[in-house]
Amino acid sequence: MILLNPGPVTLSNRVRNALSGPDLCHREEEFGLLQQSIRDKLLGVYNLSNENWAPVLLTGSGTAAVEAMLISCIPEEGQTLVIENGVYGERMSEMLKSYAINYDRHTNEWGANIDINSLRVMLSKKQYSHAVLVHHETTTGRLNELSEISELCARYGTKLLVDAVSSFGAEAIPFENETIAACAATANKCLHGVPGTSFVLLRRSLFKDTMAPRRSVYLDLFKYLKAQDGEGTPFTQSVQSFYALEEALKEFFDQGGRKSRYEIYKQRMLKISDVLNSLRIKPFLPSNVNSVVLRSFLLPSAKTYEEVHRSLKTQGFIIYAGQNQYRDKLFRISLMGDISNKDLSDLEFALGKTFS
Numbered sequence: 001m002i003l004l005n006p007g008p009v010t011l012s013n014r015v016r017n018a019l020s021g022p023d024l025c026h027r028e029e030e031f032g033l034l035q036q037s038i039r040d041k042l043l044g045v046y047n048l049s050n051e052n053w054a055p056v057l058l059t060g061s062g063t064a065a066v067e068a069m070l071i072s073c074i075p076e077e078g079q080t081l082v083i084e085n086g087v088y089g090e091r092m093s094e095m096l097k098s099y100a101i102n103y104d105r106h107t108n109e110w111g112a113n114i115d116i117n118s119l120r121v122m123l124s125k126k127q128y129s130h131a132v133l134v135h136h137e138t139t140t141g142r143l144n145e146l147s148e149i150s151e152l153c154a155r156y157g158t159k160l161l162v163d164a165v166s167s168f169g170a171e172a173i174p175f176e177n178e179t180i181a182a183c184a185a186t187a188n189k190c191l192h193g194v195p196g197t198s199f200v201l202l203r204r205s206l207f208k209d210t211m212a213p214r215r216s217v218y219l220d221l222f223k224y225l226k227a228q229d230g231e232g233t234p235f236t237q238s239v240q241s242f243y244a245l246e247e248a249l250k251e252f253f254d255q256g257g258r259k260s261r262y263e264i265y266k267q268r269m270l271k272i273s274d275v276l277n278s279l280r281i282k283p284f285l286p287s288n289v290n291s292v293v294l295r296s297f298l299l300p301s302a303k304t305y306e307e308v309h310r311s312l313k314t315q316g317f318i319i320y321a322g323q324n325q326y327r328d329k330l331f332r333i334s335l336m337g338d339i340s341n342k343d344l345s346d347l348e349f350a351l352g353k354t355f356s
């Protein structure tokens with residue numbers, strides 16, 4: 001079965017085999033070395049230095065990393081603006097609400113471009129300490145304008161916390177913009193690891209003494225940071241998932257790194273978009289605003305999502321449904337993971353069978 005959903009991804013044999021590494025106690029030196037090796041490699045994905053950036057590894061899915069980032073980085077007296085144009089932006093508002101952290105929302109239609117003019121007005125009217133943004137909004141495939149928005153935030157002295165769960169490892173991220181304070185991501189999307197490990201990159205200079213109140217025992221990033229800088233861990237980590245992530249990162253660099261992964265995804269998506277276009281299936285968003293990671297396509301009126309999903313599943317491919325108002329309008333295809341040219345040709349055939 002080939003997974004075309006936005007994570008978890010189809011594993012390579014290398015990564016799958018790494019799962020059967022030796023039993024290991026998370027208090028042993030060997031674990032500390034493994035953890036440090038992963039942290040170094042994560043910085044290497046975007047050529048970041050250990051002096052400026054601190055990766056913090058967590059056991060949990062991408063949502064755990066996003067939640068840990070929000071509740072650990074926003075101080076008591078903070079004023080936060082959540083920029084939303086899809087499910088994952090809205091989920092961050094839900095998180096802040098459940099921890100009773102003050103926030104306002106900058107709402108945009110799902111799939112719409114983030115309206116820069118009204119965002120500028122909001123940022124100028126109130127002194128926001130933090131803005132939070134999803135980089136690639138997986139709801140629709142839209143790649144939000146992280147550079148432009150971070151520059152705007154910088155002008156108003158607003159720090160940006162980024163959900164890069166479905167872009168980290170493939171899309172460009174402007175880490176050089178100092179307003180970007182932290183970024184959350186996961187092992188099992190563009191990095192091709194297994195689910196179970198997620199992480200947050202923290203800009204060290206911003207988190208020396210401005211730590212937020214301790215809102216959670218388990219998701220307190222600074223407790224992890226202190227332990228991990230000393231090659232330890234406060235709680236049991238998912239050791240096998242760490243083995244897999246270490247191997248996935250080695251494979252990532254063997255395959256040419258971030259830009260190469262971007263190019264591979266781009267070529268795969270061009271090919272599949274062309275195939276679908278020839279079957280009269282149109283994309284929801286134009287390619288220039290879409291990520292290379294995932295694309296939404298409009299369902300033809302003659303077919304339900306269930307029919308399309310079933311047809312592709314019986315041919316060995318798992319696609320993803322639209323959410324809420326897009327449940328009956330869209331289907332989504334992501335081309336992350338260990339997908340060969342043969343798999344792509346088989347997919348081409350399967351799509352032909354499904355839609356013609």
Ligand SMILES: *Cc1c(COP(=O)(O)O)cnc(C)c1O
Pocket residue numbers: 006007061062063064066088134136137138163164165166186
């Ligand atoms: C996948 C994803 C998440 C996290 O989802 P999990 O199911 O917790 O891994 C968060 N944000 C975005 C943008 C995502 O695509």
